[in-house]
Amino acid sequence: MFNTINNNVIKTLGIDTLPLEQQKEAMEKMGAIVYQEVILRVLELMTEEDKDEFEKLLEKNPDPETMFTFLGQKVSNVEEIVAEEAEKFRAESADIMSQIGN
Numbered sequence: 001m002f003n004t005i006n007n008n009v010i011k012t013l014g015i016d017t018l019p020l021e022q023q024k025e026a027m028e029k030m031g032a033i034v035y036q037e038v039i040l041r042v043l044e045l046m047t048e049e050d051k052d053e054f055e056k057l058l059e060k061n062p063d064p065e066t067m068f069t070f071l072g073q074k075v076s077n078v079e080e081i082v083a084e085e086a087e088k089f090r091a092e093s094a095d096i097m098s099q100i101g102n
Contacts, residue, residue, distance in 0.1 A: 034082070034086050035087050037088070042074075046075065054071075057070055
Protein backbone atom coordinates (compact mmCIF):
# COMPACT_ATOMS: atom_id res chain seq x y z
CA MET A 1 0.00 0.00 0.00
CA PHE A 2 2.81 2.42 0.86
CA ASN A 3 4.34 2.04 -2.61
CA THR A 4 0.96 2.76 -4.18
CA ILE A 5 0.59 5.87 -2.04
CA ASN A 6 4.16 6.92 -2.77
CA ASN A 7 3.63 6.54 -6.53
CA ASN A 8 0.38 8.47 -6.29
CA VAL A 9 2.10 11.36 -4.51
CA ILE A 10 4.97 11.36 -7.01
CA LYS A 11 2.56 11.47 -9.95
CA THR A 12 0.14 13.97 -8.42
CA LEU A 13 2.93 16.37 -7.49
CA GLY A 14 4.37 16.10 -11.00
CA ILE A 15 7.81 14.96 -9.91
CA ASP A 16 7.57 11.65 -11.79
CA THR A 17 9.43 13.29 -14.70
CA LEU A 18 12.53 13.98 -12.58
CA PRO A 19 15.49 11.58 -12.42
CA LEU A 20 15.01 8.90 -9.76
CA GLU A 21 17.51 10.44 -7.32
CA GLN A 22 15.75 13.81 -7.49
CA GLN A 23 12.38 12.08 -7.08
CA LYS A 24 13.64 10.46 -3.90
CA GLU A 25 14.96 13.76 -2.57
CA ALA A 26 11.72 15.57 -3.42
CA MET A 27 9.64 12.84 -1.75
CA GLU A 28 11.64 13.16 1.44
CA LYS A 29 10.96 16.89 1.54
CA MET A 30 7.42 17.11 0.24
CA GLY A 31 6.16 13.72 1.26
CA ALA A 32 6.53 14.49 4.94
CA ILE A 33 4.16 17.42 4.58
CA VAL A 34 1.57 15.42 2.65
CA TYR A 35 1.74 12.47 5.03
CA GLN A 36 1.31 14.73 8.03
CA GLU A 37 -1.86 16.20 6.53
CA VAL A 38 -3.12 12.71 5.67
CA ILE A 39 -2.61 11.53 9.23
CA LEU A 40 -4.41 14.57 10.63
CA ARG A 41 -7.42 13.93 8.39
CA VAL A 42 -7.48 10.20 9.07
CA LEU A 43 -7.32 10.74 12.82
CA GLU A 44 -10.52 12.79 12.58
CA LEU A 45 -12.27 9.76 11.08
CA MET A 46 -11.02 7.19 13.57
CA THR A 47 -12.66 6.07 16.79
CA GLU A 48 -10.98 6.83 20.11
CA GLU A 49 -10.08 3.15 20.39
CA ASP A 50 -8.43 3.19 16.95
CA LYS A 51 -6.57 6.40 17.82
CA ASP A 52 -5.22 4.75 20.98
CA GLU A 53 -4.14 1.73 18.96
CA PHE A 54 -2.47 4.01 16.41
CA GLU A 55 -0.63 5.88 19.16
CA LYS A 56 0.70 2.58 20.52
CA LEU A 57 1.80 1.63 17.02
CA LEU A 58 3.65 4.94 16.62
CA GLU A 59 5.47 4.36 19.91
CA LYS A 60 6.98 1.24 18.32
CA ASN A 61 8.35 3.45 15.52
CA PRO A 62 6.87 1.45 12.64
CA ASP A 63 8.01 1.63 9.06
CA PRO A 64 5.73 3.64 6.75
CA GLU A 65 4.30 0.50 5.13
CA THR A 66 3.11 -0.81 8.51
CA MET A 67 1.68 2.55 9.48
CA PHE A 68 -0.31 3.02 6.29
CA THR A 69 -1.48 -0.59 6.30
CA PHE A 70 -2.94 0.07 9.74
CA LEU A 71 -4.57 3.30 8.57
CA GLY A 72 -5.99 1.55 5.53
CA GLN A 73 -7.59 -1.05 7.78
CA LYS A 74 -9.24 1.62 9.91
CA VAL A 75 -10.22 4.15 7.21
CA SER A 76 -11.42 2.67 3.94
CA ASN A 77 -10.71 5.75 1.80
CA VAL A 78 -7.16 6.50 2.99
CA GLU A 79 -5.79 6.29 -0.56
CA GLU A 80 -8.37 8.85 -1.69
CA ILE A 81 -7.34 11.11 1.20
CA VAL A 82 -3.69 10.79 0.15
CA ALA A 83 -4.57 11.76 -3.41
CA GLU A 84 -6.59 14.75 -2.20
CA GLU A 85 -3.83 15.96 0.11
CA ALA A 86 -1.17 15.49 -2.56
CA GLU A 87 -3.29 17.49 -5.02
CA LYS A 88 -3.89 20.18 -2.40
CA PHE A 89 -0.14 20.42 -1.77
CA ARG A 90 0.59 20.54 -5.51
CA ALA A 91 -1.98 23.29 -6.06
CA GLU A 92 -0.69 25.35 -3.14
CA SER A 93 2.89 24.90 -4.32
CA ALA A 94 1.96 25.95 -7.85
CA ASP A 95 0.17 29.02 -6.49
CA ILE A 96 3.20 30.01 -4.43
CA MET A 97 5.55 29.50 -7.39
CA SER A 98 3.31 31.61 -9.66
CA GLN A 99 3.35 34.44 -7.11
CA ILE A 100 7.13 34.28 -6.88
CA GLY A 101 7.36 34.46 -10.68
CA ASN A 102 5.39 37.72 -10.78
